[in-house]
């Protein structure tokens with residue numbers, strides 16, 4: 001792998017421009033602190049495999065070093081001739097176990113055998129470390145998935161979707177690269193240490209000279225590594241900005257096309273890319289200068305090394321050749337450490353960002369996720385009792401002192417102007433939000449936190465804009481089935497009939513009809529009915545419809561209202577709606593305004609009052 005990771009696009013805006021949106025790393029975030037915690041996490045999760053990998057690495061490097069040392073007596077034959085190698089006078093502790101005279105063929109065979117052994121060690125190590133990196137990265141991928149799934153709904157709903165997508169895709173990939181780079185650096189350092197020992201056997205002063213040079217050069221490169229940290233932070237922000245821009249553009253494609261706004265999006269996106277390119281140019285200028293200087297230092301070191309070795313150290317030619325061979329192995333490692341450290345500093349901000357997101361999600365984890373206490377199906381009523389709720393950070397309550405009753409088997413409608421708090425009340429009934437004040441009562445008993453998951457198994461929810469998989473109608477409905485609940489086509493078709501979605505039977509592909517990305521191959525009304533069928537497949541005790549008929553024409557709405565009326569008695573229904581047809585069919589109607597219940601009536605009574613909200617709506 002090259003030092004510049006394939007995923008590293010050019011980046012970073014001019015000094016005076018703020019990095020575009022996204023979560024910028026907190027001020028003072030230090031690459032070194034990130035590196036320390038990253039290394040700790042790697043050791044904590046993969047310590048055992050790391051040790052085995054290192055042992056294999058040491059064995060591989062030692063065999064490689066031994067191979068080089070064994071060339072020393074062979075080189076002594078050069079000029080002298082002969083086919084028997086004289087080991088006396090070689091004076092290398094590492095080769096002390098060999099007899100004094102060895103046939104050249106046997107020695108060369110030994111070298112070949114050692115090389116084969118080295119290859120075997122290296123290959124096993126590579127496979128080992130590859131597994132290690134994948135498992136380490138996947139651990140965080142899964143943990144992040146879980147943290148997102150387990151975070152409190154009101155909190156996770158406020159995190160931009162692209163933030164989560166970026167963390168689960170791009171940032172995790174950079175974590176993979178960071179782990180790869182850490183292991184690369186570790187391998188180079190271990191190699192350097194072992195070669196240090198081996199070359200000490202040849203000449204201590206020459207070894208100290210060459211290593212001293214390498215270490216000083218590495219230290220001098222620190223400013224370039226700091227620059228890489230800054231660049232990494234900017235890159236982090238810019239990648240997120242890019243993802244955000246792309247996601248907004250794709251999400252609003254129809255709007256953009258219909259209003260001729262494509263060029264505006266193109267300009268915005270082009271601006272981000274230009275910033276990224278300018279930043280990358282600056283970074284490349286700086287880092288290539290650093291890399292060039294380092295290479296220059298290494299070549300100068302090599303020249304000095306040869307000059308000292310020949311002119312001052314009075315070493316024989318064989319030793320100089322071996323030292324040079326060792327030098328050829330150590331110099332790239334020094335270069336590799338510098339390049340990998342630099343690239344690591346670019347990728348490491350992803351680690352900090354993932355950690356911060358995880359901490360944030362865990363600080364807002366849903367207490368309900370821990371409990372699985374069962375709850376009986378409601379037999380009498382479900383009540384909100386003086387419930388108050390305010391979204392974190394908001395100035396005013398979304399619900400204030402809100403009380404309402406859903407009688408079992410009845411259909412209750414919640415109406416009222418936009419922003420009145422209807423969806424929030426539904427979220428409280430669903431247990432997605434837990435009241436700050438007040439209670440949710442099921443047959444008079446408080447719905448406990450540990451019962452919330454069990455409670456959600458008893459509810460079915462249909463959103464105004466239901467989420468659809470890019471899959472068949474069958475898959476979109478079957479997804480609602482509880483784990484282990486085998487769903488056959490008969491059940492799916494029955495749910496579709498209940499949801500007044502008989503049109504599916506008439507489709508040429510039936511349940512196999514593809515719905516397209518976000519269900520766009522079907523009409524809004526068809527999508528809504530499929531979403532209702534999906535909720536009904538769960539055979540819920542409580543069905544919550546949030547503006548679930550808003551996209552239906554009057555004919556289909558009438559059919560659906562009839563279908564919903566047919567469900568009366570089988571389940572408790574809460575419908576958030578403005579549609580008179582559904583209101584007229586309701587057993588009870590609550591009207592909300594500014595988070596409060598302002599009217600509660602049986603529909604006919606409410607509609608009869610001309611000044612009531614309900615009266616005005618159904619007039």
Ligand SMILES: Nc1ncnc2c1ncn2[C@@H]1O[C@H](COP(=O)(O)OP(=O)(O)OP(=O)(O)O)[C@@H](O)[C@H]1O
Pocket residue numbers: 154157158391392394397398416417418419420421422423424425
């Ligand atoms: N995730 C959220 N974070 C902060 N405030 C929110 C959030 N969701 C809703 N609100 C606010 O809470 C209030 C009630 O919103 P809610 O969605 O419950 O109203 P609604 O009656 O369902 O509106 P609509 O009919 O337009 O869907 C509004 O002021 C809204 O801005």
